[in-house]
Amino acid sequence: MEIFILLQEAMASKDAVVEFSGNKQRVKVKPINWNESTLKVIAPDFTSGHVIVTLYSKGLVKGNACLQYYTIMEDIAHFLQQAADPVKFMCQAFQVSSLEKLDQTLASCLMRKMPTGGFKGLQCGQSPAGECHSEDIPSLLHFAAQHGLKDLASALLQCPGSRQALNISNSHGHTPLDLAHVHGHNQLFILLQESLVSNRSEA
Structure with missing residues (x-):
């Protein structure tokens, strides 16, 4: 740069x-x-x-x-907060023509440089688990759940901070699991549900 x-x-x-x-x-x-x-x-x-x-x-x-x-994914989170149509913005930024290709690209970016200490795009600021956040999309996991980005969500679930993000509700009271269900992303809903069950069994 x-x-x-x-x-x-x-x-x-x-x-x-x-x-x-x-x-x-x-x-x-x-x-x-x-x-x-x-x-x-x-x-x-x-x-x-x-x-x-x-x-x-x-x-x-x-x-x-x-x-x-910023890390790559933090940079993405920063720009997503300012974009009127974040999916269209990301497709243009990565020069991809479909949501599926965008999903694969974002997941690949994250897996290449997996953060060891978590990252701001996933950690939802200082919101305790189970509490509502003031934003519609408080984390990248919420973004992935809303738009059906299954590969990205799967990669995010391997990052530090994912357990917290799974239990944070947005300004409408929706967790990532709720968003996947509301928007009809069934495979992603199952993935998030299995992750929640796994987290609870480990607690």
Whole structure:
């Protein structure tokens, strides 16, 4: 990802260093001059979370800013909250022509980079299990259940946070199981029901 830094005064790239720090990582990158008032730098890979970006010139701090890094699935969750037609948006973003292909693509993305500590798109903020959430779609599991994305739901159920998400009701009082039932996604309904039974037997 390219980041452009607007300068208040001209600065030669040979004198500049951009430091990215966060999540116990610290990486320094040399920028290039995009023009006389702008530097361009390639952002290094970081795990999800806040990353502080600091610009140095000849060892002196010239400015800093905070970036929010997302995992692939957190990025998806972030954009879904803003899309008027989230399914159409996702199909366009992934250049797929059907809901089935979208389901396979999203599940594949998640399985390639399975989060070890859960992710914000599944954890429903701080809502305790069994309580109602203020949003229509409080988690990616609710989204998958509403739209019949069985492959995605199956992958999500393997992630930390899935047990909590299964028991969270949206603003209409619907859990993912309820959404799958209401929208007629029978195979997904069975999958979620089996997962709930399994969770209860393990508790």
